[in-house]
Each structure stands twice: as structure tokens, then as C-alpha cells.
Amino acid sequence: xxxxxxxxxxxxxxxxxxxxxxxxxxxxxxxxxxxxxxxxxxxxxxxxxxxxxxxxxxxxxxxxxxxxxxxxxxxxxxxxxxxxxxxxxxxxxxxxxxxxxxxxxxxxxxxxxxxxxxxxxxxxxxxxxxxxxxxxxxxxxxxxxxxxxxxxxxxxxxxxxxxxxxxxxxxxxxxxxxxxxxxxxxxxxxxxxxxxxxxxxxxxxxxxxxxxxxxxxxxxxxxxxxxxxxxxxxxxxxxxxxxxxxxxxxxxxxxxxxxxxxxxxxxxxxxxxxxxxxxxxxxxxxxxxxxxxxxxxxxxxxxxxxxxxxxxxxxxxxxxxxxxxxxxxxxxxxxxxxxxxxxxxxxxxxxxxxxxxxxxxxxxxxxxxxxxxxxxxxxxxxxxxxxxxxxxxxxxxxxxxxxxxxxxxxxxxxxxxxxxxxxxxxxxxxxxxxxxxxxxxxxxxxxxxxxxxxxxxxxxxxxxxxxxxxxxxxxxxxxxxxxxxxxxxxxxxxxxxxxxxxxxxxxxxxxxxxxxxxxxxxxxxxxxxxxxxxxxxxxxxxxxxxxxxxxxxxxxxxxxxxxxxxxxxxxxxxxxxxxxxxxxxxxxxxxxxxxxxxxxxxxxxxxxxxxxxxxxxxxxxxxxxxxxxxxxxxxxxxxxxxxxxxxxxxxxxxxxxxxxxxxxxxxxxxxxxxxxxxxxxxxxxxxxxxxxxxxxxxxxxxxxxxxxxxxxxxxxxxxxxxxxxxxxxxxxxxxxxxxxxxxxxxxxxxxxxxxxxxxxxxxxx
Numbered sequence: 001x002x003x004x005x006x007x008x009x010x011x012x013x014x015x016x017x018x019x020x021x022x023x024x025x026x027x028x029x030x031x032x033x034x035x036x037x038x039x040x041x042x043x044x045x046x047x048x049x050x051x052x053x054x055x056x057x058x059x060x061x062x063x064x065x066x067x068x069x070x071x072x073x074x075x076x077x078x079x080x081x082x083x084x085x086x087x088x089x090x091x092x093x094x095x096x097x098x099x100x101x102x103x104x105x106x107x108x109x110x111x112x113x114x115x116x117x118x119x120x121x122x123x124x125x126x127x128x129x130x131x132x133x134x135x136x137x138x139x140x141x142x143x144x145x146x147x148x149x150x151x152x153x154x155x156x157x158x159x160x161x162x163x164x165x166x167x168x169x170x171x172x173x174x175x176x177x178x179x180x181x182x183x184x185x186x187x188x189x190x191x192x193x194x195x196x197x198x199x200x201x202x203x204x205x206x207x208x209x210x211x212x213x214x215x216x217x218x219x220x221x222x223x224x225x226x227x228x229x230x231x232x233x234x235x236x237x238x239x240x241x242x243x244x245x246x247x248x249x250x251x252x253x254x255x256x257x258x259x260x261x262x263x264x265x266x267x268x269x270x271x272x273x274x275x276x277x278x279x280x281x282x283x284x285x286x287x288x289x290x291x292x293x294x295x296x297x298x299x300x301x302x303x304x305x306x307x308x309x310x311x312x313x314x315x316x317x318x319x320x321x322x323x324x325x326x327x328x329x330x331x332x333x334x335x336x337x338x339x340x341x342x343x344x345x346x347x348x349x350x351x352x353x354x355x356x357x358x359x360x361x362x363x364x365x366x367x368x369x370x371x372x373x374x375x376x377x378x379x380x381x382x383x384x385x386x387x388x389x390x391x392x393x394x395x396x397x398x399x400x401x402x403x404x405x406x407x408x409x410x411x412x413x414x415x416x417x418x419x420x421x422x423x424x425x426x427x428x429x430x431x432x433x434x435x436x437x438x439x440x441x442x443x444x445x446x447x448x449x450x451x452x453x454x455x456x457x458x459x460x461x462x463x464x465x466x467x468x469x470x471x472x473x474x475x476x477x478x479x480x481x482x483x484x485x486x487x488x489x490x491x492x493x494x495x496x497x498x499x500x501x502x503x504x505x506x507x508x509x510x511x512x513x514x515x516x517x518x519x520x521x522x523x524x525x526x527x528x529x530x531x532x533x534x535x536x537x538x539x540x541x542x543x544x545x546x547x548x549x550x551x552x553x554x555x556x557x558x559x560x561x562x563x564x565x566x567x568x569x570x571x572x573x574x575x576x577x578x579x580x581x582x583x584x585x586x587x588x589x590x591x592x593x594x595x596x597x598x599x600x601x602x603x604x605x606x607x608x609x610x611x612x613x614x615x616x617x618x619x620x621x622x623x624x625x626x627x628x629x630x631x632x633x634x635x636x637x638x639x640x641x642x643x644x645x646x647x648x649x650x651x652x653x654x655x656x657x658x659x660x661x662x663x664x665x666x667x668x669x670x671x672x673x674x675x676x677x678x679x680x681x682x683x684x685x686x687x688x689x690x691x692x693x694x695x696x697x698x699x700x701x702x703x704x705x706x707x708x709x710x711x712x713x714x715x716x717x718x719x720x721x722x723x724x725x726x727x728x729x730x731x732x733x734x735x736x737x738x739x740x741x742x743x744x745x746x747x748x749x750x751x752x753x754x755x756x757x758x759x760x761x762x763x764x765x
Contacts, residue, residue, distance in 0.1 A: 001243040007274065011088040011248060014266060020524040023302070026326045031323060032257045034335055035066035036314040038098040041339040046093070047292070049347065050111050054291045056127050058091030061219045061284035062313045063254040064185070068099045070182060070261055071215065074268040076141040080181045080534045083694045085147045086161035087185035088154045089127040090286075091219065092147075100147050101133040104343055108350035109357055111351060113370060124542040128152070140205075148505075149543040151534040154190040158200040160535065163505025165211045165712040170445075171365070171509065176210025179276060188238035188281075188504075198241055199498035204277045205245075208449055208490025209502055213271040216242070216279040219255075221286040226299040245274045254284035257317050285310075288373035308415045356427055359545040369605050371391050371546045372606050373579045377604055382597035383631040386422075390626065392437040393420035393430065396476040425623035428613060429460040431589025433477075434542065434629060435596040436463075439514060440487050441480045444600055447488045449503060450518035450552075454491050457554065460617045465520050496527040500551070504535055514600050515549050521560075522553030522567025522611065523746070529571075536607045537575040541594025547604035550596070555585070555611040557710035557747055559754040565747035567699035569684070572609050575719040576685040581607040583685040585658040587638070588615070591682060594634040616659050631644045636688035637697040638680040651675040652704040653696070654738075654765050657726060658686060658716060660710045667762040677702070686718060687724045700730040707735060708765035710758075712743035736763035 002008055011516075037064035046055050058064060064569055068085075075083055087095065096102040110126040130149035136142055150157040164183040186269055191197055203209040218239055222292065225230050235241075239249045248270060252263045260282065267278045289296040297304045311319075321327040349355060362369060384392075397413040397420070399405060405413065418424045425432070436446050451457070454464035465474050477487040492499040500517050507515040519525045525532070539545045553567035572583050586592050592610070599608055616622040640647075654664055654676060661680050670677050675697055681692065706727065709716045718737060725735055739761050748754050 002246050003246065004246050007246060007248075009266070009429060010270070010273065013268075014269070020262060022258065022265055024258055024261060028261070029258075029321055029324075029326065031069070032066045032261065033314070033317060033332065035069050035098065036062055036257065036333070037335050037339055039065035039094055040312060040314040041336055041343065042094050042097055042104070045340065046111070048318065049108075049556055052293055053091055053111055054127070054293065055111075056291055057088045057095045057289035059312070060284070061091060061221065061286070062094075063260050063282065063284065064091055064217070064219055064258050065094060065098050066257055067217065067260050067264060067282065068095065069185070070264045071268065072099075072135060072145070073137050073139075073263045074264060075181050075493075076137040076143050076266065076349075077141065078178075078272045080143065080179060080619050081172070082144040082146070082180045083183055084161050084165045084168065084180065085145065085183045085185065086150060086157040087147070087188065088150060088157075090187060090221075091150065091185075092127045095147065096129070096131055100131045100145055101135065101512045102131045102345035104347040105355065106357060108347050109355055111294040112350060124149070124151075125511060125717055128542075130543065144192075149539070149545060153530050153534055154317050155186065155194040155196045155200075156497070156501060156534065157531050158184050158196060159203065159501035160505035160508070162200065162203070162211050162214060162529075163502035163507075165214075165505075165512075166209065166502070166511045167506040167509035169211065177210060178272075180211070181271075182214040183217065184214055185195065185219060187224065188218055188220040188222065189227065189232050189741055191216075191218050192233045192235065192238040192241060193224070196498055196501075198244070198540075199493070199495045201242060201277065202493055202495070203498060203502065206490075206493065206494065208488075210275075212275040213277050215267060215271060215462055216277060218279065218281045220281055220283045222283070223286060223300065223303070225290045226296070226298065236284045237281060239279050242279045245277055247278050247584075249279040249281060251283065252279045255313050255316060257313070271694060278279055284313075289592060293461070301681070327495065349734075362546070365509065366511055366546065369603050370594075371540050371544075371605065374602075374604055374606070375579075375600060379633050380598060380601045381631070382594045382601055382633040383629060386626060386630040388438070389434060389629045390420045390422070392480055393417075393434055394424075395479040396433055396437055398479055399465060399474055399476065403465070403472075403474055404445065405465065406468045409462055409465065415539060415561055419626065421646040422486050422626045424623045426589045426629070427623055428560070428589045428592060428617045429456070429462075431593040431624060431629070432461070433463070435593040436477060436487060436514075437480045439597065439600055439756040440477060440528065445486045445488070445510070446516070447503075447506065447513055448516040448518065449490045449499060450516075451493045451494060451520040453493055453518050454489055458614055463487075496524050497531055500528040501531045501535070502524075504531060504547060504549050507547045508545065511546070511548055511605055514596065516528070516552060517549065518552040518612075519554065519567070521564050522555040523563050524569075525553055532572075533575065537580055540580055541578065546605040547597060547607050550599060550610060552610050552612045554614050556614045556616070557754065557758070558615050559751035560614075560747070561749045562745045562747050566715065568715070568746070569609075569611060569717070570711075570715045573685060573717065579606065579686050581609060581685070582683065583609045583611075584636075584683045585611040586682050587613075587621060587658060587661055587680055588628075590628035591634060592754055593624075593629050594632070598634045611658060616662070619662060621662055621665070634682075635663075635691075636681075636683035637691040637695050638682055639698065640677040640679060645677055647675060647677065647698045648701065649675055650677045650699050650702045652677070652706060653699045653702045654678045654706050654708050655680045655681060655721075656708045656765075658710070659763075660708055663706060663758060663762050664765060667765075681721070684720070687721075689724070692724070693728050700733075703732060705729065705735050706738050706765050708761065709739040710761070712746070713737060714742040715746060740764075
């Protein structure tokens, strides 16, 4: 499938000149045998000591352990300093013990399940856990290993690993993408069955996501749970989806460890030479069922009768070595006995009364950051001096003298210069751009990706400009970037789940960078729900891992129909607990400016979900004067701003969040209803109790309180906010609802119907 001549010639020379055989020394053979012994002994020990416990055994695929050992040895020879691994649960405990260097006593203690207080309200099952360690190779080189935490959603860790790899490369200044290697270990059924694999492969050659090539290892068990290949794929091989790349796919027998060693040499050298992904499809088998409590003979009786009669991989390889006369059975048994004795000692340690599980949490680049609750955190001053704001805004309007701007963009640049001079208020795009410029000028890296983010879905951002005649590109942020920081923005492929996962992974290893993913429309975020549920919302609770990733989701009911209205914020609010993330719906340019700066100035890292505007990008009232960027910070609650509204005369308080505020202000003005106050809750989670109660008390005498929202009653914020509001009600006050009726669909599909509903809900409010 490879049509690039230089790649074919390279493979031809490497494979045909050696008859595709690697000549191994006795030391190499003994190393492979030892690693197979480690793998086999570990699995047998667990089966014997923890009968019936789930461990997702590697038996039948034990060659994965010497394979990974050879990969790390070869990587070190190629000047790789760090390897980032991702895998699902099969064989994970074996990899943790025999590759990552996690102590067997810790793994056994997790099987013992004797520390319930350690896990109360958090933690994860043992075969989902990650680990990091420093590995010293046989030649004395040190390689740092990181195995990513992963839920049972199998392949979804792939882009997370690649994002982590990219962040580590950027931190090292590794522009050639040579010093950090991603290794992705797959199951055959998952590799062909899950679309995230194709999305991840597609990203491999793209500028914003390139990592110098990943090594993919398919541990091919020739079965998925109870499903055989005829029911699982329409292709010859499980690896056929990788034919989309100009990269080799090596099929190798996992029961022939020396063939696997040859494949490692080829694959690693190919990746180093061409900086491309490479795939190893290692055919193996699964000795037990999907887990150790399963009976695979129920559904595959013929296959499992053959497996029962088959020698283990270590035993078969030992027989091969015995025929060569370099190793004796006594040598091999001595190694096995040493391993068994070591595991017995580790089990004794694990069962001792004073054993304590130790987990690394915030170390290295994370040492100065914190998670937990933000209730005690002070609100930082995120303003910048007015003169500095003017200077930065002015700087990002300049293009090279020979650059020919599109006339419409030229007018936008002129308007922004007026904003810089304080002659006109800033719009949303200017507020966001000023936040980026101010952070970059202070040495903060800003990375933003998503579909069409360079221009912006709604033609507002224009962070990458294109010459109107020949199309060459210029980024105005370069005018401030040279001072201290770095600004990076990339249009993504038409993917939500893989791109969001990549940026989540990037944020895992870049706590000092503002990492943003923006959806084309907020509604499209539901395609990435696995990453939100399994990583963003729960990683701190399950794995004590933090992320400061920002998600910008255009949200607003403006007649765009069911798929262009709602970012499904109710789903985020349902996931919120224990200060696990922040959900914010800012309504002014100054608010987005202070919010983005707050995300970096605080040494507090939580995912931040921002509901961003569509029509408000150009709304004449959704603006902020230059002075609003000079002082203060993000306001979690914005009280009544009309000075003509007397709190003592207010009969009704309307509480709301987001764009509906501007509809309510217009309706109040139209009715001349000066006895109605409107209060905006800008931060929905964590709910700003203190700020809300302070503002709400101003209207304690108002008999009527209404929550107003654009969203249907069963969506949006209503079921989330009402108990918070009820706690603050004064005696005699009751809370009412004004909004769309409950609906199975987020929004209607006809503008006239939408407009009628909007008039009804503002009138009701």
C-alpha cells in the first residue's frame, strides 16, 4: 500500500539483504528468555494466589514484555530520553511490574483490597492505573517511562498519549520530535472496531499534532471478548485501517520472539529515519477468557481446545534455545525460581500490617500547582495597565508592509486600532485577543486548536491572516510573541473526540500553558463525551491527575436549529462535583479577558468549560470599555448594572445566565419596567454562593423571583440552580421559571417558531 519510492526502497534493502532475519547474540537470547520468564511467572503467580480475581492476563501474549524491553533499549540508542505508553487493561499489570518497574508488592496489595479508607470516594481499579519511572538500559542510559492512566474505553487513550508526547517535546525544545517516543498498545478487535483509531492516525502527519511518529503494537488475540474476526471486521487484517498512512505494517508471530526482535529493529529504525507512525501486528492468543472468571469455551470451543493443547510461549522458546546448546534447563529453571522467590517476598511485604500504598501525585512540572477546592482561593487581580492594553491591541493589528489584507479584515483592523485608542469599546474578539496577547507578552504559552479556529467559525478571530492575492500567511500575535512567550493556533481535522483528547493529553504535561480546544459549534462537543466523562470530569477523583484544559463551546438559542444552539451544558453540570471543573457563561469581552487570565494566574488547575457567544460577538451592547481590562478580575455574579433601578422599588428579580440577559434588558426597556432587576450568574460551577447571596440580598423585599433561560426546562440550568437559589430566598419569596417547555430536542428548526418562543419566554420573565 506504500507508494512512496524512498520508503519502499528502504524497506526492500533492510529486509531482503538480511533475509528478514536478525542474528541474536547469546546475551540477547538470554535477555528475551528472562523477560519471558518474568512475564510468565508473574501471571502464574497471580493465578495461583488470587484465584478467580480479574487481572486481564497476558498469557498467550507474553512476548509483549520482551518486545517493550527491546523497544526501550533501541529507543535509548536513538537518543530517546522519554517513552510515553498507552494501553488498555489486558496485560497492563504485567507491563506495570515488568516494564514500568512498579513494585509487585504494591500490585499485590491492590489485590488484597485491605485499604478501603485509602479509596473512599476515589480511586480506580488496578488495571486502569498509570505509572512513571526512570528506567536504566543495559548500556547505562536513563529513559523516563510514563504509562498513561486509562479507563476501559480502550483506544481513547491514544490521542491522550500523543498530546502528552507533544507537550513533553515542546517543553524540551524538541522541534525535530526525536527525544520523546509514544508507544501505543492495542487489541486487535479495538484497533479495527473503534473510529478513534482512524482519527488518531489521521492526525499523525498534521502540523499541529505531529510527534515524529508513534509505534503501534497490536497484541492480536484473534478474538474480541466472544466475537471472532468474521463478526468483527470486513478486512483481512485488524491493522488494515492503518493502510491510510504511508507507513509499513509488520505482521509477526508472537510465539517467535526472535522474529519479534527483528521487527523491533525494523520498526524503530524506520520511525527514526522517516518520523512516521509504524505498526506491528503481533499475532498471539488469549489463554483465558476475556477475564479470569469467564469461560471462553462456551463460544469458541474449537479454538480453546487448541489453546489448551498448546505450549506456553516461554516453554516453546526455551526448547528452541536448548537445541542451540547455549542454555541449559537448569539455567532456565534457576531464573524462574529466582523470580518466584522474589514474588513470594513481595507478597509477604504486601500482606504485612504496616504496608502503605504510595502514589505519586503532583511532582515535577506539577509541583507548584494544586487541585482540590477553590473556595478558599482569593480572587486574583487579572487586569493590566491601560497603556499596556492599548499597546498590545495596537501591536496585533500590524502586518508586514508587503502584506495585502482583505478589505473587510482591513476595516476590522482599523476598528481595533480605535479600540486600542479608547475611542470605541472592545468587542468579544478583541477581549479574547487581548487576553492572549497579555499572557504571551508575560511569557505564557498559549495553544489553541479546533475546527476553523484560526479564522473562527463566525469570522471574528482572524488570528491567522491570508494575503488577499497569493494566500501567504501571517499571524499578528507574532508581533508580541517575540517579547517573551509563544502563541500557537491550529485548525484541526474534522474531529472532536481525538482532538479534544490530544489537547487534554497536552494539558497533562503543560500546566504552565493555556491550552484551549474550541468546538465549531458547542453542540458538537457531544461527539467527545467519552473524553469528558472518563478523563476531564473524573481524572482528579480517580487518578489524582489535574488538567487546566479550556473548552470553548459556542452556545446560544438564536434560531439555528437543534444542532446549532445548545452545548448541552446540563450534561457538564450533572458531572460537576467536588470542584472537579469550572463551568462559566461570560457575557462581556472584559469577562472573557479576565477569565482566561484567571485560568493561568491562579496556581489552581481545573478544566474550564466556557460557553462562548455567537450573535453576541457583534452585539452592540455586548462590549466593554478599555478601562474594564485595567483593574479587577472575573466576576462570578454581575448584579443589576442600570443605575436607574432602585433596589427598594424592585418587585421582581430575574436571575439568568448568558445571552438571554440581553433579550431581557431589551424587553425591560421596551416595557419601561423599572421595578424589575436582572442579575447574571456568570459562573455556574462551582456555584458562587457568597457573591450571589451578597447581590441577591439587595432585593430581599422583592416578592417575585424568576429564573429565566433560553434552554428547554429539562435542559440548561434550571434543575441545577434552583436549590442554590432556594437557599438564598428571603421569607415570602418564591422561585418561578420562565423559559422553553421541556423538550426532547434542544431547539426548534424554524426561525419564526424560535422567535415566537423567545418573545414568550421574555414576556413570561
